Amino acid sequence: MSGGVAVRLEGCAKTFPDGTSALQPVSLEVGRGETVVFLGPSGCGKTTLLRIIAGLETPDAGGRVLFNATDVTAVPIEKRNVGMVFQSYALFPNMSVAENIGYGLKIRAIGRKERAARVAELVELTGIKGLEQRRIDQLSGGQRQRVALARAVAVHPSVLLLDEPLTALDAALRERLRGELDRLLRTLGITTVYVTHDQAEAMILGDRIVVMRNGAIVQIGSPRSIYLEPASRFVAEFIGAANIIEAAVKDGYAVLPGGRMRMPNGTAAGVVTAMLRPEAIAIIASGGADLCGCVETVSFIGDRQRLVVTGAAAGPITVDAPNSLPLEVGQRVGLAMEPGAVRLLPEDPR
């Protein structure tokens, strides 16, 4: 990674001709070699933002797109030198795998020999060697995804744009390709913008995650900081499982139906919204515990068991417990919070 800003967006908004606003003004920088993930539910504007970077949409007047400090807002897509992987892959059915991968080079009038060498390099890198002469309809979903990726990076793009590239695949394959993609992006050291609605994908692939909602950015940060320090209730609930507890605070403790819960130091009295991750809660004996509740359900999810505990707070609380702990439905348990696990959330601006 060589530092510097590869892509910079300044006040990019998008209003569609029918008047609907898809994107509020967004400013953002993507560092050279960095992988930035746009994460959010469908309709949050993440794809529109990606398409603005690609040049497939023009931002409303005033918005600017810069590649390496050069203003490319008015540069048509075919001159921007971006690589894009589409959700449907958009592989050309009239061309073989090799022709698809080499198409961008052919358009750039790169000689046959050099082209063949680059294609060979990429099929090797993406693990589709031997498929060069196949037709697109003879490929599996995973193979198509790799061809689309190879085609996009073949031209040494200034920035690689991926629009939900794994969504069309089944769960097991998605997980495997996610790992491969991560390794590949780091090998190539290419500046990447990745759009997804899948938070696990965002966590693994992103150097930074841009969480979006209703056409606006709600938080930008590393996967760790987004998970541990969500800026809002929306982010907390969208990424990972979260218990959201609304309670009155008195003398540094939240007063709850099942007892009380220690709040971070300096929490003022009044009504607050707090967040607790399920894995940050430990099950202890109910005798002497500050906070108690009743086990309503126990679900075995492989590496751990997930409980829903009622009676402790106003709503049910989700707790992840080790499998070794014998638990029964109806059992009364105490809840202990890891220090620092309780996080206060600002109310979501509506």
Added chain:
Amino acid sequence: MRDRLIVAAQFLFTVVVASFLIVPAILSMLAGITVSYFRGIASGLTLQWVIQVWDLYAETIARSFLVAGSALVVTLVVGVPAAYALIVRGGRLARAIEEIITLPLAIPGLAIALALLLIYGGFSDFRRSWLFILAGHVVFTLPFMVRAVMAVLATMDVKTLDEGAASLGAGPWRRFRDVIVPNARPGILAGALSVVTISLGEFNLTWMLHTPLTKTLPVGLADSYASMRLEVASAYTLVFFVMIIPLLVAMQVVADLPGRQRARG
């Protein structure tokens, strides 16, 4: 800027093509109600040509409706059960049959008409009646009915519907009448509109099959183009347009029906 010029050029081109197709049609409709085509619309509007067409050709119009209506009845009775049978049977034989009955669409009408003349020309009673024309029209329109019904049946799970009705105790005829036909209705309707429209305008076959006493509308049209003044020919064409436009509109409406959309999507 260049892009806008290209778009404008494409728009202009499309308008020119559409005009090429529609301007003559409008000219002919106007000519049919203009006193003198040579002097133009300024000579005044009149219905005299339409009335003259009615006097001269009413019989051909009536016969065209008779033939089209009869072709519809025959294609319904023959085509709908056949479409059902071809779908439930499936397999190679069904495909071969579909292939054979679609052949009349690939072979020029003139050739089919000649073939009919060669084999039935000697049966003079049949040859002289309008039923001879009907035979040609049925051969030519039947594939439209069969394929329209098959297209709709193919999109629903006919076999399961049929088996479901059978499990409830319905016999084959009841199943066909109570389950298949109502579900195939959009296809039957589309097929029926095609059959009537095509039959009303059929010329290639009919010209060879007709006798002076069994002229249909398109045959009369050819007649008037060759021997009548332009205004009469135009008025006659106008009558034809007035007959087919409602059918074309109905076809469009049927194609846009929600049920049909589902059937296609």
Added chain:
Amino acid sequence: MSRNGFAQLALLPLALVTLAFFALPMAKLVIVGATGEMGLGAYAAILLEPRYRASLIATVVLAALTTVAALAVATIAGLFLQRHRFPGRAVLIAMLTFPLAFPGVVVGFMIILLAGRQGLVGDVTSRLLGEKVVLAYSIQGLFLGYLYFSIPRVILTIMAAVEKLDPALEEAARTLGAGPWAVHRDVIFPALGPAFVASGAIAFATAMGAFGTAFTLATNIDVLPMVIYTEFTLSANIAMAAALSVGLGLVAWATLAFARSLSGSTVAAAG
């Protein structure tokens, strides 16, 4: 009665109608063509006799030119209409498809009104150039007529195919650096290939067999259907008319069968 029994019963009327009014007559046509004065020679005469050969070539060339022109026109207009939404679009589409239901004779009459002795083109040219241009009764008029009935048939298929194109294909080509022309050449036209083949075959087969238009325009060009008609009615050379009909039918059918083997869908001509 079993389901199969009912299905067989349901197919019976179809079998009878097809046998009586199509299969047997066509068989008779083939036989008559081979049993005239020339015997099987009538079939050979299609290619060997200069008059028939010239007519066959003229018909094929005219049909081919019509097909190419109709495809070009329909592709430009069809792409435009599917890519832009504007007021009046539906009217334009209706105008472009309305003539689908016109019999060949009416198409001929349309050409007479457009380019005949009292036609619009003659009117405009005599005013602008001082010379009346009359195309209707020449090969140009016939070509216009064929184009007239071919455009609506082709444009519907092309528009349907354009609608089904994945817009991401075009976008992908553009991200890879392809300009508008390269996008069309490398992505859009190849993707429309099956539609070109299918609608082109229909246009070609229909033009080969078109009779009404040539009949109305009464041109001095001997297209095959007109030759068949004159052989049958004026010369009473029934065997030759039958042989020519079989030849014409084979060419039209082979074109469609070939197109179908390429594009895999059902292709049929009408009208």
